[in-house]
Amino acid sequence: MNKLEGLFNRFMSAKHEVQNLAAIVQNDGATTTNEEVKQWDLRFQEHVTEMQSLHNDVLKHYAEQNDEKIKQRRQTKIIRNRIKCNRCGQIIESVSRHDFKTCKCGSVSVDGGKDYLRRSFKEKGDYEDLSETVGVSS
Numbered sequence: 001m002n003k004l005e006g007l008f009n010r011f012m013s014a015k016h017e018v019q020n021l022a023a024i025v026q027n028d029g030a031t032t033t034n035e036e037v038k039q040w041d042l043r044f045q046e047h048v049t050e051m052q053s054l055h056n057d058v059l060k061h062y063a064e065q066n067d068e069k070i071k072q073r074r075q076t077k078i079i080r081n082r083i084k085c086n087r088c089g090q091i092i093e094s095v096s097r098h099d100f101k102t103c104k105c106g107s108v109s110v111d112g113g114k115d116y117l118r119r120s121f122k123e124k125g126d127y128e129d130l131s132e133t134v135g136v137s138s
């Protein structure tokens, strides 16, 4: 996740620069020499190129992550999909793909049955995972 955060921060700072440059050119156009406008335009173009390359990096990062997740899913067989809520103590289990269960205090939920392990929670640490899985050699 850190790599993605880094990409996102660079993307946002490039975006900020582009907005600043666009504002300068628009507001100050009447007193700006053509040479200065050209310099700003060059910087603008550099940032646009940087944003495009960051955009591609982010897409690539997602694609790699997805492939990795899918490989892991294929190599894992779910025997039991269940968690224990650390707030109310209830154990909830999802027994089939669309069997969405929420604990009695409403803090955590499970879903996915034996197809995938989906959890929703308000804070990390709200539940203890009691699922059972076995590795499948591919």
Ligand SMILES: [Zn+2]
Pocket: 085, 086, 087, 088, 089, 090, 103, 104, 105, 106, 107, 108
């Ligand atoms: Zn609960």
